[in-house]
Each structure stands twice: as structure tokens, then as C-alpha cells.
Amino acid sequence: MNLIKVAAGVVNQTPLAWNSNKKNIIDCIEEAKNQDISLLCLPELCITGYGCEDMFFAQSTCDSALDILEDIVSHTSSIAVCVGLPIRISNHVYNAACLIVNKQIRGFALKKNLANNGIHYETRWFQAWPVGERTEMRIGEFTYPVGDLIFDLSGVKVGFEICEDAWIANRPGRDLYLQGCDIIMNPTASHFSFFKTQTRERLVQDGSRAFGVAYIYANLLGNEAGRAIFDGDAMIAQAGEMLVSGTRFSYKDHYLTTAVIDLDKIRLEQLQNRLTFKASNPVQVLFDFPEIAPVKNIYALESWEANGKQKEEEFARAIALALFDYLRKSRSNGWVISLSGGADSSAITALCYLAIDMCVAELGLDGFKKKLSYIKQIQNCKDVKELSAALITNVYQGTQNSSTATRHSATSLAKDLNTTFYDIDINGLVETYKGLIQGAIGRDLSWQTDDIALQNIQARVRSPSAWLLANINNALLLSTSNRSEASVGYATMDGDTSGSISPIAGIDKHWLRHWLRWLENTGLGGTVKIAGLNAMNNLQPTAELRPLEAKQIDEEDLMPYDLLNAIETAAIRDKKSPKDCLLIMEMEFEGIYEREKLVMSIERFFKLFARNQWKRERYAPSFHVDDRNLDPRSWLRFPILSGGFEKELTEMKDYVEHSGKGKRKGKIGF
The missing domain is CATH 3.40.50.620 (HUPs)
Known part of the structure; x- marks a missing residue:
């Protein structure tokens, strides 16, 4: 049988904390070697930390990352390891996944799709790498391939989707599949929000099925930079089957989620799909995969998740x-x-x-x-x-x-x-x-x-x-x-x-x-x-x-807190007008609150929301947990001074006065 033991490595990092970040990475690699792992995927930007923000512009950040990378290389004997870091090419900064094999850097795969929604601001710091493009990068006396790369490790083809790459409709995995890729590694920094792990599982499992590959997904862990929380979600799937899923919300500095993948099963899946493969020019790497005895991969939710x-x-x-x-x-x-x-x-x-x-x-x-x-x-x-x-x-x-x-x-x-x-x-x-x-x-x-x-x-x-x-x-x-x-x-x-x-x-x-x-x-x-x-x-x-x-x-x-929450959801998260909010509230709270109560509460909410943006600007930083966050420095921006929704509230008032609904007659007092 053609078996390979692989792992997703989770690490709890801190932006620009060079020594502790390096220690966590090296300790994770050493643990993987002790478990006879052949291929280890570590998270996105794990050397620097994901949340460096404008320090990604600093030359010293990229330089220090390369210095740490060279220290890590010496610990990679008899193992292939992916580590994330920023690199600078022609005065542009790129989000890179470096593949190190047996104490040698073999190349840098670069992120093609940048997250620029919600709490993400990647297009401020990074350049997206063009599909199909390659170049070289000199580090010291040596040059290395950089760009849209596939690596051929003694006949095993390995490619990359880096975080956001997997979340778009036309994800790079399809092109990797057409080039005969066996394994896709996804080093990621995917912030926590409620129920997000189910979405990640679908991306990994469906990607492994659609592309006929083994898929290794490794996320960051912990409160990295202050606001975003990373849950350490790690998982490995193969040809549509979820093999293992790791522990979330651990207090460890690092841990591994391991599985044994079957290359024969992967290639049979690709063979049966009968799609026309296109030519590829992978980076050739010699690597001696040890023989692995068959094991049973056990996938199960943690008891609290079920x-x-x-x-x-x-x-x-x-x-x-x-x-x-x-x-x-x-x-x-x-x-x-x-x-x-x-x-x-x-x-x-x-x-x-x-x-x-x-x-x-x-x-x-x-x-x-x-x-x-x-x-x-x-x-x-x-x-x-x-x-x-x-x-x-x-x-x-x-x-x-x-x-x-x-x-x-x-x-x-x-x-x-x-x-x-x-x-x-x-x-x-x-x-x-x-x-x-x-x-x-x-x-x-x-x-x-x-x-x-x-x-x-x-x-x-x-x-x-x-x-x-x-x-x-x-x-x-x-x-x-x-x-x-x-x-x-x-x-x-x-x-x-x-x-x-x-x-x-x-x-x-x-x-x-x-x-x-x-x-x-x-x-x-x-x-x-x-x-x-x-x-x-x-x-x-x-x-x-x-x-x-x-x-x-x-x-x-x-106003009643259940009503306040519902109005906030419609008005702020879903960007509904006061009139639309009223229609939604009438449906949601039929038989619970009188129409007059709904109208007065909606008016009160919109006026107070607009009036109090200055307070939200001064609140202490908050932890991000979902798409309802009001923190103006990480999620929801609103002007400190505004028209206060006067026109929109007048439109709701006119609607109420002419709709003929409700027991109260005459004008609603505002």
C-alpha cells in the first residue's frame, strides 16, 4: 500500500514575538518527527504572526522572518514542512507558504486571493499573486522558485490553497487537480466565529472530494493579537472522507492532528473522474517516504460539540x-x-x-x-x-x-x-x-x-x-x-x-x-x-x-432586549431601513408587542445608534465572535456625525400614518 503519515500543526503565536513563535514552530516540528510524520502543514504567517498589521510594511519584519526561517530549516531532517511568512519581491509584500524538505528550502507558494472583508484587511499589506506566474528569489547565496508552484516529492505532488484561496468560488484547488496534485495543504489563519467550523469542514471535505486529493488544513490558535480569536481548528480529509479533526480552544502552545493517507485511493478517485489533465511543471524534490503500516483514522466530534x-x-x-x-x-x-x-x-x-x-x-x-x-x-x-x-x-x-x-x-x-x-x-x-x-x-x-x-x-x-x-x-x-x-x-x-x-x-x-x-x-x-x-x-x-x-x-x-436585538440585527447587520425594520418586527413579534411599541422602539434605536457612534469609537477593544460586532476598528464603520436617519424615520412615519394598521388612530408621536 502507498501510505503517508501527515499532520496539521496548530501553534499559538503572537505578532512579532520572534523567539516564542520560533520555539512553538520548532517544538511542533520535533513532535512531528517523533511521531514519524512525513508531511507537516503549519498555519499561515506562523513565523511573524497573522496580526502584524502595518508592521508588514517594515523591511525588518520580512528580514526577521527570513532569519527565523533559516533557524527552522535546521530542524527539518527527514520531514517536509510548510511554514507561513511574509516575503518581499520587487517592493511588494506577499503572503507565502515555504516548503522545507529535509533541511532545505525548496520554494515559496504565494497566496492568490486576499481576504478583505469583515475584520480582514489583507489588501492593505499584501499583493495577490497572479495565477500561473513564477519567479525566483535570492536568499544569501541561493535562489528559490516563488509563485504559483506545485512540488513533486519523489512522485507525490503537493500544492497549496492558502486560507482565503479555499473560500472563493473559483478556488485554486481545481487547477491543482487538473495538474495531477495528490495533496493540498492549506495553511490558514481563520478567525473564530460561531458555527464557523462547520463551514470549514465543508470546504475541506468537499475540496478533497471535488479535487480527488488528500487535504490538510491547519489553523492558528488563541488570542493572537488582541481582538481576533483563533480556535485551532485542524482537519485532514481524503477523497471526500473526513479522516480526523483536531481539538479546538486548547491551552497548549502547539499540538498535532495526524492521519495516514492512502495515495492509491486518491489516485483511483482521480482516475475514475476521467478529466483531461493539463501539463504541469512541478518543482522536483527528492524525498524518501518511509513505509507506513495501515492504521484506522478516527473522526469524531468532541463531546461538547455534539x-x-x-x-x-x-x-x-x-x-x-x-x-x-x-x-x-x-x-x-x-x-x-x-x-x-x-x-x-x-x-x-x-x-x-x-x-x-x-x-x-x-x-x-x-x-x-x-x-x-x-x-x-x-x-x-x-x-x-x-x-x-x-x-x-x-x-x-x-x-x-x-x-x-x-x-x-x-x-x-x-x-x-x-x-x-x-x-x-x-x-x-x-x-x-x-x-x-x-x-x-x-x-x-x-x-x-x-x-x-x-x-x-x-x-x-x-x-x-x-x-x-x-x-x-x-x-x-x-x-x-x-x-x-x-x-x-x-x-x-x-x-x-x-x-x-x-x-x-x-x-x-x-x-x-x-x-x-x-x-x-x-x-x-x-x-x-x-x-x-x-x-x-x-x-x-x-x-x-x-x-x-x-x-x-x-x-x-x-426597550425589551429581545426586541432591541431583533431591531439591531435588521438595521445594522442587514442594513434595513426603519420602514423595512417595522415590517420585519411586525412579522417577528406579532401578538407580542403592539405596533405602537414597535414603531417607538425602532425610532428610538435608530436615533440612539446614530447619536452614540462616538462612544463606540472609545470603547475598549472587544473580542470578535460573529458578524454582529460593532467595534469600528475591526468590523463596523459608521460616521461619528451623521444625519441621524431623519429622512428614513420620516418615511417610516408616513408609512405608518397611511397604512391604516394598528389600533391607534391619528399621528404617531415622535
Whole structure:
């Protein structure tokens, strides 16, 4: 039998972190050699990191990448390895996959199709390589083939689709197939979003079937550069059959997903397709493939992926891993969360705890401490609970407007997770600020005349104490704003928006509340449940910034969260006009909300969205989880100053007044 043992290598990299990136790559190669792997595919731009942004323009970035490449070459005896890096040719930068075989560089295949949608901006830094073109590149004393290449490794033809190449309609794999390619390697940097792994599986499995090849797909892992999360998705398919799929959201620095492919089966598939092959001129490489005994490749989903709650599981695992990587890559000593007792701060506290719990579960207590070896105070911790106390700091900052219910909610969660917890009364600080301003302006502040100002000062007074705790501990202050609040500006700048990173700014409040109930009652993997969420899950969301007798409720200040989320989806993600939004809402919420409620909510949403872009520009960076993100620096751009949808809202008003629907007669008040 004509068998080859291959692997997809996953690595957790950091932009421009030359030494750690090189170590992860070399360690992965050494592990592959120990497992008798013949062909190893590593991810796209794994030498530099994918998220270098404008540093790709720097000559030093390409030069340093080549220096690291030469160091890697010496570790590739008896193995063929693909590594990703940027290269510069004729004053253009290209995204390259370098094939190294038995301690020799054999050439550079270049990316033909650049991702330029969503969070991707590749056309800013890279040039797309023309189909069919080749040239040469000199490195030191030697020249190497560069461009649209196929490599012939002693009769085994290997080609490349680099990330976006596989996502287009006329993907390069077809041309590789017509040239008799046996194996396609796809080094990729495909950011995480909900359910995206199913799309990747179809690309890999369908590509292997349509092109009659073995297909090796290797993705990056972790929170690489701050916003994008990579889930480490790796898979290998053959002639339409998925052979193996790797672990996702691992806390390891690197790992392998391996399979044994059958060249005879691949070539039989191609023979039966009976298409006319075109001539090719592959780069000839001598390589001695060892004889491999037949093995059974086992493809199976992880248990948590098959439990029917994939979005809940993916959210927990993605954000927890992102928080952990952000912590260690910024060399911070822990997290500080202003724990109000509400859903947002409770969710973030729970996610920090899950990051500790999952890392210890995978790497063990010693492995966890080694990953955070620079944090001295955790080195004597004996379990997850002690690590939680050392790494997570919560502070409840109450005023006369705070209730016993939210205090109980905050304290019960902190006690359950064993976080370090402080209860601080800030009412005196609020009154001091009020007194200063009242003396300056010569009048008293009241709820009748100064409602927003009196609410905001309470939220802002909480920020300095939280920042002080973060600074004392050299810790990360985490902002607690969610996407629903960001869309309508229901947040206090320099108050609850304060922080280094905003972990849940990509998640709507309606779904977040569902997720918290799931975490309490079902739990991560069906086993890791957080009972301390019970008190919070029985509360109605409230900012608690007005006097208690006002019984302030967030959904009364804004609109019901399910309705807000639906309007945001139609208006912002799908770019529907106010009138179209109304038609959609009438269909979606028939029998639930009156038409007048829908009209007023849509008008309120559009006005607040336009008015509050300046706030979104100032929010702490958020983690990207799907196509609903509002972060203007990575996903959704909107002008700070605009017409505020006045024309569009007038059109909706005219439609409502002349459509004759609804119980209310006469004009709708706007």
C-alpha cells in the first residue's frame, strides 16, 4: 500500500514575538518527527504572526522572518514542512507558504486571493499573486522558485490553497487537480466565529472530494493579537472522507492532528473522474517516504460539540481562552471586574473562572503555573479555587441607590468562585462631587432637572477605585459593556466602559442572559456549573442609578432586549431601513408587542445608534465572535456625525400614518 503519515500543526503565536513563535514552530516540528510524520502543514504567517498589521510594511519584519526561517530549516531532517511568512519581491509584500524538505528550502507558494472583508484587511499589506506566474528569489547565496508552484516529492505532488484561496468560488484547488496534485495543504489563519467550523469542514471535505486529493488544513490558535480569536481548528480529509479533526480552544502552545493517507485511493478517485489533465511543471524534490503500516483514522466530534448547545459552549471556550491569552501575553497578574451583581459583570467573572478551570483541566496545575510563571503569587496555589482568589478581583461599589438584592447577587457569586471580593460604599464620593458642582453652579441638583447627570456620576465614581485595584495588582481591568448597550449608547463613558479589554462587547444582552442560565443549570460540557449565578439569574436587569423607589428597569429605559436585538440585527447587520425594520418586527413579534411599541422602539434605536457612534469609537477593544460586532476598528464603520436617519424615520412615519394598521388612530408621536 502507498501510505503517508501527515499532520496539521496548530501553534499559538503572537505578532512579532520572534523567539516564542520560533520555539512553538520548532517544538511542533520535533513532535512531528517523533511521531514519524512525513508531511507537516503549519498555519499561515506562523513565523511573524497573522496580526502584524502595518508592521508588514517594515523591511525588518520580512528580514526577521527570513532569519527565523533559516533557524527552522535546521530542524527539518527527514520531514517536509510548510511554514507561513511574509516575503518581499520587487517592493511588494506577499503572503507565502515555504516548503522545507529535509533541511532545505525548496520554494515559496504565494497566496492568490486576499481576504478583505469583515475584520480582514489583507489588501492593505499584501499583493495577490497572479495565477500561473513564477519567479525566483535570492536568499544569501541561493535562489528559490516563488509563485504559483506545485512540488513533486519523489512522485507525490503537493500544492497549496492558502486560507482565503479555499473560500472563493473559483478556488485554486481545481487547477491543482487538473495538474495531477495528490495533496493540498492549506495553511490558514481563520478567525473564530460561531458555527464557523462547520463551514470549514465543508470546504475541506468537499475540496478533497471535488479535487480527488488528500487535504490538510491547519489553523492558528488563541488570542493572537488582541481582538481576533483563533480556535485551532485542524482537519485532514481524503477523497471526500473526513479522516480526523483536531481539538479546538486548547491551552497548549502547539499540538498535532495526524492521519495516514492512502495515495492509491486518491489516485483511483482521480482516475475514475476521467478529466483531461493539463501539463504541469512541478518543482522536483527528492524525498524518501518511509513505509507506513495501515492504521484506522478516527473522526469524531468532541463531546461538547455534539451536545446540541454549540453556541453556548463555543462562547464560553472562545472568550475564556481569549481572556487567558490576553492575560499572559500582556504579562498581567490577574483580572479586576467591577461586580455589580448584574448579568454583564457576572458573566465576565464566570468567564475568567472558566479560563482557569479549563486550563488546569487540560494542562494540570503545574502546567497552568508554568504558563503563568511570571506571576509569583500563584506558584503556591493548590487548586482552582486558590488560583481564582489569586487572579480574580471583584469589587462591589454601592450607593444609596443600590439594593440588597444586587449586593447578595455579587457576594454569592464571588463566594462560590472564591474570588477576592471587596464591598466598597461610594455614596460619600458621589455626594462630594455633587456638593462641589452645586457650590460652583449655585443651585442644587435634582432628579427632576439633572437625571442623566446624577446617574452618570455614580457610574463614573466607580471607575477610579477599579483602576486603582488594577494598578496595585498589575492586573487587567475588564470593561463590562455588552453589544446591546453599545448599539444605543446605554453606558457611561469613563464609567462602566472603563477597562483594557471589553470581553462581551460582541454579545447581545438577551442571549447573554440565556447563556448565564445555561451555565448555572446545564454547565460547560454538562459538568462545570456555576451555582453562584442563581441569585443574579433571578434579577431583572437594572442599572440601579436612580433612587430605589423609582424601581429602575433597563428594559423600561430602553426597550425589551429581545426586541432591541431583533431591531439591531435588521438595521445594522442587514442594513434595513426603519420602514423595512417595522415590517420585519411586525412579522417577528406579532401578538407580542403592539405596533405602537414597535414603531417607538425602532425610532428610538435608530436615533440612539446614530447619536452614540462616538462612544463606540472609545470603547475598549472587544473580542470578535460573529458578524454582529460593532467595534469600528475591526468590523463596523459608521460616521461619528451623521444625519441621524431623519429622512428614513420620516418615511417610516408616513408609512405608518397611511397604512391604516394598528389600533391607534391619528399621528404617531415622535
